[in-house]
């Protein structure tokens with residue numbers, strides 16, 4: 001006799017899944033932050049709600065050609081903890 005009460009499918013999501021709560025304080029007030037890099041100077045920063053026009057490191061005007069997408073992280077509004085949801089389990 002075999003019992004298969006729990007029928008969980010393996011998750012194979014390519015995109016990072018937003019976590020339910022903060023791994024640090026378990027608060028549920030989380031925001032998604034996009035990491036961008038200014039390629040000429042290597043400065044990485046979070047894309048803010050209001051767009052930034054000038055690099056805060058080298059003062060060059062930010063153009064789409066000079067900015068690369070570096071990933072997405074999640075930030076807790078409660079404790080300001082920043083974490084990567086994809087680091088939870090290590091499948092490749």
Ligand SMILES: [Zn+2]
Pocket residue numbers: 022023024025026027076077078079080081
């Ligand atoms: Zn937190």
Ligand SMILES: [Zn+2]
Pocket residue numbers: 038040041042043055056057058059060
């Ligand atoms: Zn720069």
